[in-house]
Amino acid sequence: MPSEFRVAEFYSGIGGMHFSLKEAGIESEVVRAFDINTVANEVYKHNFPGVPVMQRSIESLPMSLFEALRADLWTMSPPCQPYTRQGLQKGSEDQRAKSFLFIIDLLARVERKPTYILMENVAGFEKSDTRALFLRQLVRVGYRFEEYLLNPLQLCYPNSRTRYYLLAKLDAEPRECPNDAEFPARFRHDVPGASLIPPASDSEGHVDFEKGVWHHDEVRQVKEFMQSLTVEESAPYRLNPRVLEKHGYVHDVVTPESRRTCCFTKGYTHYAEGTGSILQLEGAVGKDDMTLDNTRYFTPREVANLMGFPAEFTLPENTSIRQGYRLLGNSLSVSIVSVLMDYLVRRM
Numbered sequence: 001m002p003s004e005f006r007v008a009e010f011y012s013g014i015g016g017m018h019f020s021l022k023e024a025g026i027e028s029e030v031v032r033a034f035d036i037n038t039v040a041n042e043v044y045k046h047n048f049p050g051v052p053v054m055q056r057s058i059e060s061l062p063m064s065l066f067e068a069l070r071a072d073l074w075t076m077s078p079p080c081q082p083y084t085r086q087g088l089q090k091g092s093e094d095q096r097a098k099s100f101l102f103i104i105d106l107l108a109r110v111e112r113k114p115t116y117i118l119m120e121n122v123a124g125f126e127k128s129d130t131r132a133l134f135l136r137q138l139v140r141v142g143y144r145f146e147e148y149l150l151n152p153l154q155l156c157y158p159n160s161r162t163r164y165y166l167l168a169k170l171d172a173e174p175r176e177c178p179n180d181a182e183f184p185a186r187f188r189h190d191v192p193g194a195s196l197i198p199p200a201s202d203s204e205g206h207v208d209f210e211k212g213v214w215h216h217d218e219v220r221q222v223k224e225f226m227q228s229l230t231v232e233e234s235a236p237y238r239l240n241p242r243v244l245e246k247h248g249y250v251h252d253v254v255t256p257e258s259r260r261t262c263c264f265t266k267g268y269t270h271y272a273e274g275t276g277s278i279l280q281l282e283g284a285v286g287k288d289d290m291t292l293d294n295t296r297y298f299t300p301r302e303v304a305n306l307m308g309f310p311a312e313f314t315l316p317e318n319t320s321i322r323q324g325y326r327l328l329g330n331s332l333s334v335s336i337v338s339v340l341m342d343y344l345v346r347r348m
């Protein structure tokens with residue numbers, strides 16, 4: 001690792017990659033963060049006032065700017081909509097993939113290539129045509145890479161968020177890749193040197209992270225991540241009576257004693273199903289009634305805790321609750337990414 005370790009954070013959002021670098025204890029300077037979202041950029045600047053944030057589409061920026069970064073590590077979490085299971089899965093054909101395709105192309109053109117790359121995306125990316133384009137380019141310009149599918153449950157965080165991760169290091173002989181056959185779908189579920197709970201897998205090799213931790217009492221309980229709120233403080237997190245009555249049952253409901261929550265997405269509180277768990281503060285799920293008094297949403301702070309954001313992370317006062325959920329839903333598991341960063345930079 002060079003004494004001055006320079007990092008460029010593409011698609012920086014609220015700084016999940018930057019927090020992960022700090023969590024991994026990697027002495028570094030984030031020389032530039034890139035994102036088009038004004039609200040996310042405000043949160044980023046609030047937490048990292050010294051970092052220049054560039055509010056422009058990555059693909060509209062001149063080559064000279066990327067060259068001038070002289071970054072040792074490029075981190076990136078490109079938009080996931082082209083690859084989500086719920087979406088149209090148009091992959092590289094999707095307009096929202098354009099900036100990432102630009103970065104893939106940039107890797108061949110930029111003279112001062114980063115030594116390390118860390119990329120994060122939704123589970124589903126691994127089946128896309130963009131993956132093949134990305135891998136082919138990495139091999140062509142001299143990177144060695146490893147691909148992962150990991151979930152924070154494996155680190156005993158009670159939050160399920162399966163994501164695709166790619167780590168790459170510039171230490172291979174560049175070579176042409178005539179076809180994709182040499183990119184078999186082999187994804188790691190462990191990180192060398194880290195202690196992760198392995199997922200369960202069936203006879204066909206399908207992995208199930210939730211099943212993998214069923215018998216692991218060391219997965220932490222939700223209550224460790226909760227704020228203690230007064231009645232007034234919890235008021236904004238109450239469910240709408242109509243939602244509770246009509247759609248209460250479609251929510252994923254957990255208690256403070258639970259050892260899992262489901263993935264919090266940007267649609268949390270807006271849609272009932274598949275966007276994140278709700279909390280039943282008293283009684284047993286499915287046995288005791290959920291009432292307006294004993295049921296609430298997780299707060300943005302609690303979602304951040306479950307995703308591994310440190311206590312220093314804060315949202316500016318003018319960020320609405322809804323914006324907080326949206327931004328966090330788009331962000332990443334700091335607990336998992338810091339383990340990957342540590343491995344990439346120090347041991348891979």
Ligand SMILES: C[S@@+](CC[C@H](N)C(=O)[O-])C[C@H]1O[C@@H](n2cnc3c(N)ncnc32)[C@H](O)[C@@H]1O
Pocket residue numbers: 011012013014015016017034035036037040056057058059077078079080099327330331332
């Ligand atoms: C999956 S989120 C990444 C979130 C980030 N890792 C974090 O910790 O918050 C993708 C981000 O890419 C940004 N984005 C999308 N298209 C972009 C483009 N063409 N140029 C720059 N940023 C873009 C979005 O505004 C969004 O914040």
